[in-house]
Amino acid sequence: VKTIGVLTSGGDAPGMNAAIRAAVRRGLGQGVQMKGILKGYDGLMNEEIIDLSAKDVSDTIERGGTILYTARCAEMRTEEGQKKAVETCRKFGIDGLVVIGGDGSFAGAQKLASLGVNTVGVPGTIDLDIACTEYTIGFDTAVNTAMEAIDKVRDTSTSHERCSIIEVMGRNAGYIALWCGIANGAEDILLPEKYDYDEQKIINNIIENRKRGKKHHIIINAEGIGHSQAMAKRIEAATGIETRATILGHMQRGGSPTCKDRVYASIMGAYAVDLLIAGKNKRIVGYKNGEYVDFDINEALAMQKTIPEYQFEIAKALSYNYVK
Numbered sequence: 001v002k003t004i005g006v007l008t009s010g011g012d013a014p015g016m017n018a019a020i021r022a023a024v025r026r027g028l029g030q031g032v033q034m035k036g037i038l039k040g041y042d043g044l045m046n047e048e049i050i051d052l053s054a055k056d057v058s059d060t061i062e063r064g065g066t067i068l069y070t071a072r073c074a075e076m077r078t079e080e081g082q083k084k085a086v087e088t089c090r091k092f093g094i095d096g097l098v099v100i101g102g103d104g105s106f107a108g109a110q111k112l113a114s115l116g117v118n119t120v121g122v123p124g125t126i127d128l129d130i131a132c133t134e135y136t137i138g139f140d141t142a143v144n145t146a147m148e149a150i151d152k153v154r155d156t157s158t159s160h161e162r163c164s165i166i167e168v169m170g171r172n173a174g175y176i177a178l179w180c181g182i183a184n185g186a187e188d189i190l191l192p193e194k195y196d197y198d199e200q201k202i203i204n205n206i207i208e209n210r211k212r213g214k215k216h217h218i219i220i221n222a223e224g225i226g227h228s229q230a231m232a233k234r235i236e237a238a239t240g241i242e243t244r245a246t247i248l249g250h251m252q253r254g255g256s257p258t259c260k261d262r263v264y265a266s267i268m269g270a271y272a273v274d275l276l277i278a279g280k281n282k283r284i285v286g287y288k289n290g291e292y293v294d295f296d297i298n299e300a301l302a303m304q305k306t307i308p309e310y311q312f313e314i315a316k317a318l319s320y321n322y323v324k
């Protein structure tokens with residue numbers, strides 16, 4: 001390959017800049033021209049393409065967000081949009097493409113690869129919901145941001161002897177909720193993968209725990225379950241215990257990436273470029289069993305990710321509800 005384009009697509013994630021920087025520097029170091037595509041696939045539709053030098057990615061490794069901007073591009077799901085994207089790559093001489101994003105972004109990459117653009121995906125999403133990898137860029141920062149915020153809510157929840165419902169991100173995936181549930185010692189964890197939770201049981205637990213001297217009750221609710229304010233009203237009415245809902249929202253997607261996100265993202269960004277330079281195509285970079293690996297894009301997208309049952313069981317077993 002002579003020219004590699006880099007884009008970030010879908011929800012941003014802390015560490016994306018580290019991956020961009022690594023891809024750019026690794027490519028330039030090996031004599032490849034590097035280009036940035038702005039605003040994800042939208043930038044391919046609208047030819048928003050810039051040259052990237054080593055200097056352009058200076059002072060970015062510590063920054064949250066993505067210097068290339070991002071978008072969720074509906075046009076990329078159409079045949080016409082995919083053809084337009086390929087034409088733009090041809091016009092700008094882009095013969096290799098690094099796509100940093102989640103499964104939706106990889107579906108676009110899969111199409112481009114089948115239309116002749118060499119493509120490698122790098123998992124970038126705070127949701128950790130990509131089946132072929134145990135690590136996704138941004139999850140570590142997001143879950144630490146959420147954990148710290150929940151600790152703060154816990155302080156005031158205890159002072160006021162309240163029940164607190166804290167809603168964390170994850171429309172379809174409960175990994176942030178599960179990890180915060182364990183890290184913050186929540187009494188209840190509601191995950192989109194386990195939609196059939198029993199609200200009456202939660203109410204009973206709150207009443208019983210209060211009788212046993214528990215001063216607060218923390219419920220971590222994933223965005224995919226949602227309705228935290230309404231849930232708080234119902235719980236307060238049923239228990240007689242003041243209940244508040246806090247929705248953490250997009251703060252979880254911002255902020256300076258953790259050391260882990262900077263390091264893993266850097267290696268994955270460089271790895272993606274190495275694959276393209278080695279003539280590989282249709283690959284997704286992953287991290288499995290302590291190693292950086294890559295998968296065929298079709299196989300990667302066909303894999304299913306589920307919440308690890310044992311972790312969920314332990315999260316529940318450690319809560320005050322279950323230890324009498």
Ligand code: F6P
Binds near residue numbers: 010011012127171
């Ligand atoms: O990027 C992942 C994510 O933050 C999900 O957790 C969340 O459901 C979604 O994006 C929110 O997307 P948007 O910012 O477009 O509303």
